[in-house]
Amino acid sequence: MSDSSSENRPAEPPPAGQPSGVPEEPVGERSMRDKPVAERSIQDKSLNDKSVILSDDPGPLPPRQDLDVVDVRHGMFGAEGTGDTSGFDGLVRQVAIPGATERPYGGWFDAAADRLEAVLESNGLPDALDKVVVHRGEITFHVKRERLVQVVQQLRDDPQLRFEFCSGVSGVHFPNELGAELHAVYHLLSMTHNRRIRVEVTCPEADPHIPSVVSVYPTNDWHERETFDFFGIVFDGHPALTRIEMPDDWPGHPQRKDYPLGGVPVEYKGAMIPPPDQRRSYS
Amino acid sequence: MTDTTHTDPYASAQDTTGGKVFTVTGHDWDSVVAGIDGDAEERVVVNMGPQHPSTHGVLRLILELDGETVTECRCGIGYLHTGIEKTMEYRNWTQGVTLCTRMDYLSNFHYEAAYCLAIERLLGIENDIPGKATVMRVLLMEINRISSHLVAIATGGMEIGALTVMTIGFRERELCLDLFELITGLRMNNSFIRPGGVSQDLPPESLDKVAEFVAVMKKRLPEYAALCNENAIFKARLVDVGYLDLAGCLALGISGPVLRSTGYDWDLRKRQPYCGYETYDFDVPTRDTADAYGRFRIRLDEMYESLRIIEQCAERLRGMEGQPVMVGDRKIGWPAQLAIGSDGMGNSLDHIRHIMGESMEALIHHFKLVTEGFRVPTGQAYVAVESPRGELGCHLVSDGGTRPYRAHFRDPSFTNLQAAPAMTEGGQIADVVVAVASLDPVMGGVDR
Numbered sequence: 001m002s003d004s005s006s007e008n009r010p011a012e013p014p015p016a017g018q019p020s021g022v023p024e025e026p027v028g029e030r031s032m033r034d035k036p037v038a039e040r041s042i043q044d045k046s047l048n049d050k051s052v053i054l055s056d057d058p059g060p061l062p063p064r065q066d067l068d069v070v071d072v073r074h075g076m077f078g079a080e081g082t083g084d085t086s087g088f089d090g091l092v093r094q095v096a097i098p099g100a101t102e103r104p105y106g107g108w109f110d111a112a113a114d115r116l117e118a119v120l121e122s123n124g125l126p127d128a129l130d131k132v133v134v135h136r137g138e139i140t141f142h143v144k145r146e147r148l149v150q151v152v153q154q155l156r157d158d159p160q161l162r163f164e165f166c167s168g169v170s171g172v173h174f175p176n177e178l179g180a181e182l183h184a185v186y187h188l189l190s191m192t193h194n195r196r197i198r199v200e201v202t203c204p205e206a207d208p209h210i211p212s213v214v215s216v217y218p219t220n221d222w223h224e225r226e227t228f229d230f231f232g233i234v235f236d237g238h239p240a241l242t243r244i245e246m247p248d249d250w251p252g253h254p255q256r257k258d259y260p261l262g263g264v265p266v267e268y269k270g271a272m273i274p275p276p277d278q279r280r281s282y283s
Numbered sequence: 284m285t286d287t288t289h290t291d292p293y294a295s296a297q298d299t300t301g302g303k304v305f306t307v308t309g310h311d312w313d314s315v316v317a318g319i320d321g322d323a324e325e326r327v328v329v330n331m332g333p334q335h336p337s338t339h340g341v342l343r344l345i346l347e348l349d350g351e352t353v354t355e356c357r358c359g360i361g362y363l364h365t366g367i368e369k370t371m372e373y374r375n376w377t378q379g380v381t382l383c384t385r386m387d388y389l390s391n392f393h394y395e396a397a398y399c400l401a402i403e404r405l406l407g408i409e410n411d412i413p414g415k416a417t418v419m420r421v422l423l424m425e426i427n428r429i430s431s432h433l434v435a436i437a438t439g440g441m442e443i444g445a446l447t448v449m450t451i452g453f454r455e456r457e458l459c460l461d462l463f464e465l466i467t468g469l470r471m472n473n474s475f476i477r478p479g480g481v482s483q484d485l486p487p488e489s490l491d492k493v494a495e496f497v498a499v500m501k502k503r504l505p506e507y508a509a510l511c512n513e514n515a516i517f518k519a520r521l522v523d524v525g526y527l528d529l530a531g532c533l534a535l536g537i538s539g540p541v542l543r544s545t546g547y548d549w550d551l552r553k554r555q556p557y558c559g560y561e562t563y564d565f566d567v568p569t570r571d572t573a574d575a576y577g578r579f580r581i582r583l584d585e586m587y588e589s590l591r592i593i594e595q596c597a598e599r600l601r602g603m604e605g606q607p608v609m610v611g612d613r614k615i616g617w618p619a620q621l622a623i624g625s626d627g628m629g630n631s632l633d634h635i636r637h638i639m640g641e642s643m644e645a646l647i648h649h650f651k652l653v654t655e656g657f658r659v660p661t662g663q664a665y666v667a668v669e670s671p672r673g674e675l676g677c678h679l680v681s682d683g684g685t686r687p688y689r690a691h692f693r694d695p696s697f698t699n700l701q702a703a704p705a706m707t708e709g710g711q712i713a714d715v716v717v718a719v720a721s722l723d724p725v726m727g728g729v730d731r
Contacts, residue, residue: 071682095682097661135662136404164533167667168698170678170691187665187676187693191533194554198665219536222701230368245364245730254369255689261373276373282655282685 067096070177100131108195109139115161116141119154140198148201149211149237155188155199156216163188163197166213168223171231175257181205182233186213186220203233212238230255326354329712333362337442337716340726344703344715351711356704360697363730371690375656376402377617379687381474383677386692387728388471389434392427393670394692394728395476396420397677400557401666402478405659405681408610415606416480417558422493422596423466423475424558424668425589429500430459431671432582436507439579439720443520448511455503458496465489468628477617478657479610485600493597497590504590507583521576525706525718528573535705536698539673540581541722546571551669558668563592575721582723585671615657618649656685672696672723692731696724 073093104110113132120128128147133140143151155163167187175181180202188197203210212235214220224235225244232253235241243250252259263275273279332343343359367386371379383398384391403409437452460470466489467475467482475482511517527537529545542549550567552560568584570577609616618638622631638646659681667676676693699722706718 093683095661097663097682136407136664138664140663165538166536167665167674167676167693168536170689170693172663172680172689185663185678187678189667189674191549191554196555196665196667198663217536218534219698219701222697226697243361245361247361254366261369276370281373 068099068177069094069096070174071095072176098133098135101134105132105134105139108193109134112139112161112195112197113141115158116151116155119158119161120151123150123154125150138196138198140200142200142202145201145203145210148199149213149216152186152188152199152213152216155197161190162192163190163195165189165191166217166219169213169220169227170223171227171233171255173231173256175205177202179204182208182231184210184227184233208232209234209236211236212241214238229253232256331715333359337720339438339442339719339724340729342700342719342724342726342729344719346712346715348712351713353707353710353712353715356707356715358700358703360700360726360729363726365731367731368690368692371687373686375685376478376659376687377656379690380477381472383690383692384472384474385727386731387670387672387675387694387696387725389725390427390431390670390672390675390728391472392420392423392476393668393675394677395474396424396558397666397668397670397675397692398679398690399476399478400668401664401677401679402659404664404666405662405679406478406615406657407660408479408612408615411610411612413480413607413610414559415484415600415603416608416610418596418599418603419466419481419485419608420476421558421560421563422593422600423463423473425592425596426459426462426493426496428589428671429586430456432586433459435582435671435720435723436579439717439723440511442716442720443517445511445517448507451503451506451510455500458499462489462492462496465492477609479612479615479617480608482609482617483621484608490597490600493593497594497597500586500590504583504586511579512583518576520713520717521574521579521721522572523574523576524710524714525575525578525721526573527702527706531702531705535702537673537702539669539671539695539699540578540585541699541702542673543567543569543581544571544577545573551667551674555667557666563595565589565591575717578721582671613648614652618645618652658683658685667693670695672725672728673699692728694728694731696722696726696728697731700724700729 071094073095075091103113105113117126117129120126125147128144128151130142130144133142141151152163152166155161165188167189170185170187172183172185173181174183182203182205184201184203186199186201188199189195190197201210208231210233212220212224214224214235215237221239222244224238225241227233228235228238228241229243229246230253242248246254261275261277263277265272265274267273327348329346329348330343331346332338333341338344341362343362345357345359346353347355365385367382371382374382379398380395383394386394400409403412433452433456437449437456440446440448440452463473464470465486467473469475527535527541527545529542529547531537532542532545532547538549546569548567548569551557552565553567565588568581568588570581618634620631620634621628622633624632638649661681661683663678663680665676665678667674669675673695674693675695678689678691678693679687680689682688700719702722703715703719706722707715710718
């Protein structure tokens with residue numbers, strides 16, 4: 001059977017305006033940036049969700065949170081040109097992740113942020129932090145990439161911060177966040193104070209360089225190799241930045257969003273089912 | 284006669300770039316020995332693995348030897364890389380459980396739990412998880428800790444030639460797997476812990492079986508102590524081998540029993556409790572020898588502590604009969620129900636009757652959740668749990684869709700394996716096996 005038969009399956013999911021999960025407003029053409037902040041924050045579901053407030057450990061949620069649009073999606077099912085007459089192919093959805101949070105952050109977050117800012121100030125690095133995000137009871141410090149090593153050095157060595165344990169680095173790829181497509185996310189743990197923070201650094205895909213923190217956290221040796229392997233982020237200053245999971249001569253970086261998953265179409269009862277990354281999806 | 288290549292009547296001279304070449308034919312061994320005398324290289328590089336019975340899985344060790352002494356040790360990994368994290372990006376949130384349970388196949392419940400806790404944090408339903416589901420998670424995780432430690436001790440024993448330790452270790456592990464089979468339907472790769480709770484209620488006879496298991500284990504665990512703790516050969520192989528102190532552990536990000544063998548009682552179950560661990564009564568065993576023997580004893584002691592937790596779980600579950608095991612929010616809780624029919628486990632006929640004949644809403648929920656899945660609000664979360672090997676972290680990023688935008692697991696085996704050079708360089712080659720076994724890496728988790 002030809003490929004087109006998969007589009008004639010009888011069990012076509014009914015068009016649904018409201019996805020079954022968390023209720024969501026489809027955002028029109030109007031940019032979120034044009035809206036006043038109060039209206040914009042409606043998009044942040046965590047503020048409408050009563051259960052979040054119950055589960056928030058370090059205290060009440062911050063009063064206001066920006067949203068950073070990282071992507072714009074069109075259509076409903078990720079499929080184009082299929083003759084979808086439902087009208088959903090005209091849908092535009094902005095993917096907005098929690099952005100900068102205003103003080104107070106709540107709990108020990110303020111004290112830690114104050115201390116970090118003071119330490120950076122006294123070391124001549126007042127501009128090292130881009131923004132601070134508090135979301136779901138976790139605090140994220142967005143650090144300028146050229147300042148990363150100095151910042152984590154202070155985070156580790158200052159007695160009031162003392163994040164002596166690094167849980168490695170994880171990459172995230174936002175192909176449509178221009179100028180900051182690749183993110184490196186570090187999770188730090190202070191065993192002394194029993195606290196966790198997240199440090200996030202971005203770099204553009206055209207210049208995928210981030211300084212290595214192996215000199216501060218030797219444990220990141222393999223983690224940075226893994227992130228290089230999967231995302232192609234070059235950690236400058238790493239003692240031996242080579243691939244670790246993929247074979248040495250592997251082309252490309254598999255965890256990037258533009259790298260295909262692979263797979264072959266499968267025939268099932270006469271119909272061809274395309275591989276997972278080419279099927280209709282709801283995202 | 285120092286250069287044999289030119290005096291050999293059967294082989295002509297060769298030009299090489301890699302040093303002197305000796306072509307040996309017939310009986311001219313004497314001339315070879317004379318030829319390498321003096322300026323020979325002592326350095327020998329041995330490739331151990333990836334298919335080697337003593338490397339704890341498909342781990343490749345590249346050892347540089349000076350006689351029997353290891354001068355350099357490097358690990359080659361990636362032989363079991365299956366791209367699970369990438370695959371998870373193309374499956375919905377619930378299906379991700381089925382994938383992450385296959386990472387570290389010896390402590391799979393911890394992976395399921397870390398993943399589900401991270402989803403629940405992103406959904407903001409951390410406090411809505413039914414108490415019974417949480418207790419069942421703890422019960423399964425602690426049985427899993429025992430089975431994982433049993434394999435660690437069993438394979439570690441096998442690798443140094445103590446085959447009885449292996450046979451009894453796997454014998455007891457089978458009891459754990461029987462319990463998993465009874466409760467979840469599968470021995471391994473259970474995918475039983477789901478976002479919002481667990482997939483099914485306890486079968487009626489399971490708590491009695493758990494009690495039987497605890498009774499048997501209390502009898503059998505002392506056998507390990509009697510067999511190994513003071514065994515002269517066992518101690519000769521393990522004591523002072525694979526030494527790594529506290530500073531080394533923190534620098535290399537080592538956690539779990541290896542960290543606790545330095546005397547630091549860091550255990551996330553106590554320090555940053557999740558799943559209500561703060562309400563259970565148990566201790567964190569430590570040793571201060573920082574060697575392979577200390578780690579063996581810690582694993583042995585932790586199994587007793589896990590038994591204590593299992594007993595407390597069973598007691599709580601006895602009072603929770605009939606309580607829900609899945610979150611009440613119908614837009615998240617998995618709607619399908621299973622039941623035992625005449626042809627084995629399958630869809631519950633009651634559930635099908637309900638959705639097909641009684642409730643249109645239930646049918647819609649069933650259809651939407653099973654085909655599409657629920658949506659998770661944008662954001663990222665990092666949840667760490669204490670797996671048998673140390674800090675297991677799950678970093679999830681959501682773009683507001685029905686699938687994880689990025690799922691990353693901070694695997695303790697992966698991180699701990701970095702300590703292999705620090706533990707083995709300068710020691711004997713036979714101790715490499717012991718040191719790696721004391722780290723207890725599971726290659727399914729290392730390579731993911």
